[in-house]
Amino acid sequence: MCGIVGYIGSRPASPIIIQGLKRLEYRGYDSAGIALYAKGTVNLYKTLGKVAELETLNDFAAASQCIGMGHTRWATHGIPSNANAHPHTSSSGELVLVHNGIIENYDALKRVLVKKGYTFQSDTDTEVLVNLIEDVQKTHNYKLGKAVQMALTQVTGAYAIVVFDTKKPNELVVAKLGSPLAIGIGDREFFIASDASPFIQFTNKAIYLEDHQMAILKQGKKPKIKNIKDGLVIDYYLQELELNLEQMEKGGYDHFMIKEIFEQPHAIKNTYRGRLLVDQSFIKMAGLEDHLEKLNNANRIIIVACGTSWHAALVAEYTFEDLARIPVEVEYASEFRYRNPIIAEKDVVIAISQSGETADTLAAIKLAKSRGAFVFGVCNVVGSSIARETHAGAYTHAGPEIGVASTKAFTTQVTVLTLIALRLAIFKGNISNSDFKHHLHELEMIPEKVEKALESDAQIKVIADIYKNSANCLYLGRGYNFPVALEGALKLKEISYIHAEGYPAAEMKHGPIALIDEHMPVIVIATKKGHYDKVVSNIQEIKARKGKIIAIVTEGDVDIRELSDHVIEVPETLEALTPLLTTIPLQLLSYHIAVLLGKNVDQPRNLAKSVTVE
Ligand code: M6R
DSSP: OOEEEEEESSSOHHHHHHHHHHHHGGGOOSEEEEEEEETTEEEEEEEESOHHHHHTTSOGGGOOOSEEEEEEEOOSSSOSSTTTSSOEEOTTSOEEEEEEEEETTHHHHHHHHHHTTOOOSSSOHHHHHHHHHHHHHHHHTOOHHHHHHHHHTTOOEEEEEEEEETTSTTEEEEEEEBSOOEEEEOSSOEEEESSSTTTTTTOSEEEEOOTTEEEEEETTSOOEEEETTTOOEEOOOOEEOOOOGGGGSOTTOSSHHHHHHHTHHHHHHHHHTTTEETTTTEEOOHHHHTTHHHHHTOSEEEEEEOHHHHHHHHHHHHHIIIIIOOOEEEEEHHHHTTSOOOOOTTEEEEEEESSSOOHHHHHHHHHHHHTTOEEEEEESSTTOHHHHHSSEEEEOOOOOOOSSSOSHHHHHHHHHHHHHHHHHHHHHTOSOHHHHHHHHHHHHHHHHHHHHHHTTHHHHHHHHHHHTTOSEEEEEEOGGGHHHHHHHHHHHHHHHOOEEEEEEGGGGGGTGGGGOSTTOEEEEEEOSTTTHHHHHHHHHHHHHTTOEEEEEEETTOOHHHHHOSEEEEEOOOOGGGTHHHHHHHHHHHHHHHHHHTTOOSSSOTTOOSSOOOO
């Protein structure tokens, strides 16, 4: 995790870096720091906590230095503290560095450096790296670029770094392995960041470094990109970005999370635009068409993902098996990568990730590829590591998701996966033409129905107020809505810190029912399609034990209303599409509870948006 920003050019660097760090705070917010260079001196400012705290240390708006770097940290090595905050300097004070990633062999490297007389002020792996570069530089009398390259050949782990040498103040050296790094190319200036959001207002041209690549950036000169392994200069691809600034801002909402919840009708439409061709009764997905045979012939599909993306994968398990009749296994990427999985020649792996940077998912993809599997990615962030590592894929086109709790990422992932399942189902002949058309038509209606589901916002706020002080919460669902129950529970725990569990409704009697008493709110997804009568029986069982029932029901349902303490209605749709609607009230419920409890909804404690460490 962690976010890094750098600038070299002729504008004052500090406003660019401070603003950039704020946009990257989704990557971690344990501490923040900035280094600015002017007239032979590096000014360093660091603070525990957020960038807003950093701003109180100096009048950065008045600072005129045109070269600098900044960092917002998600702690890995060393507690969040001033000493452990980046940027870090080398023992001599000549080199300055910010780092996102983990240097795994830092301990061994540190012992060697200590023997050579280097001293350390922090507990971080990063301070080891900056001293290693200094040691290589001094030992061989190398220029900064060469010293960085040679030092990195001794390092194992992951990094995106920006390095500055006070003896060579007209250049920044950057490098990448495992963690993302984008270079914005302006007019005689360079912007460096973990993603393009810090510089999108200045330039839409960027180079995304690949693993094992570094760049030497001198003001007014062309960037020099090199391969870290052999030091050879290589060509680069200049990408035109489609992001815009508006997407990065709250646009009148109190939090990114609520903005993103309300963006879902539009986001889902963007996901299926140009792909869902209802008039032609066809699904056209550029990334899929060339590989349909592979998926068609797959013995099974293995889906790897983490967190909310894993829940979207579970929904896809139902859709792929139900509609396309292809066996599916859903795996936590973190387990898959370490358990010597059996991957047969005709297996296809689908990797799902909003950020496209999740370390475990990336590692699972690499493992699957090394065993010969064809890997298809479903990502939101264009040009992300996972998008580049997979053989083919489909973007969700949800637009930037900044709130740490995933909302529109989930519904757009489910939309893409449903499109794929339907395309395969018709390709394989496993769905009738009329049923296929019906699904296409219903999918097209989903944005409108999500709008309708969002109208319950005020009602949900009232319910949130009643249950905000609960210590625990149970979420139940069956079939397609079992993953939605898991997702609802995850949303509540990650932003309100209330303990919540998601369960398949029928499993309740095998244990969790013991928890139910008059203090336990139970959120039951009980839409008309999908095991309705069975879920009604489950609700009876909860009621008999005095649990408080909040039921998510199909519009117009009167039976469950009588049994429940509260009902929240969603429009009717086909069973396979219900997760796209039933998840909406659960997102709103978590959001309102967290706000009422005064929690930091967009940046919950201990979390980061992009989990680039194991
Ligand atoms: O970027 P990814 O989709 O790969 O992220 C996976 C999880 O880290 C993510 O979904 C996480 O669980 C969210 N905070 C949940 O809201």
